[in-house]
Amino acid sequence: MSGVADRGTTGAPVRRLVLLYDAQCPLCTFLRNWLARQRQLVPLDLVPAGSDEARRRCPGIDHIATLSEITLVGDAGQIYRGPAAWVVTLWALAEYRPLAHKLSTPSGARLARAAVLAAAKYRQAHRNQQVRNAGGGAYRRVDGWTYDPVDGWTYYGPAACDSGCHVPD
Structure with a gap:
């Protein structure tokens, strides 16, 4: 699965995940709230990216990068980014685990990547609007x-x- 950094954790079971999300992004906070309402097979801790809590719970990762790309950190040090992070997040949810398995196939991975790119485009447009509204830039x-x-x-x-x-x- 592309976007997965191993960190020597091959075969380590995933018992808990920390999802780092952009708290300034309306789409990200909407998805965070949606995830919080889902039945989780693997507990998801939803933590604002770049926050003090994120730095405390996930030392040693590039916290600046977590603001621009969804990042999921497993309890054994697994790191998932981009499309792989979305697939693993869905895998953690009771109702969406079958979909996660479909998205982990080569054709499903293309769909997952397209969804992540669409979300990134939305986020960039929102950031540009924030900059214009704040007079920045x-x-x-x-x-x-x-x-x-x-x-x-x-x-x-x-x-x-x-x-x-x-x-x-």
Whole structure:
């Protein structure tokens, strides 16, 4: 299964999993809440990626990378990323274990990869929107022109006219 880092844990049983998710991503938090409501055959601990708890529970992994790619850590040190992490997460759920077995086949792996890529595209679009809403990454000139790396140049007009009137954004 691609995306699995062994760490010398071949054959070690998985008794508990830590799922590191992006707490700033609406899709990730929706899925986190959905996972919490599912019947679990293998307990899933849902931990915000990059948090103090994540660093405490999962030392030695690249916590910056966990913010950009789903990461699942097994209790024996197994690390799953990307599509493999989703397949193993489904495997941990009572109702979705059969689907996980189907997704672990070569044709199923292509479907799992496509789902992960679609989620990544959504997450990136959401991040871009957050940056625009926060004014981050945008260059605003005094004459009313704003440059955003995503949208390019936009004219909003001057913030105030000479007589002191305010022009709304």
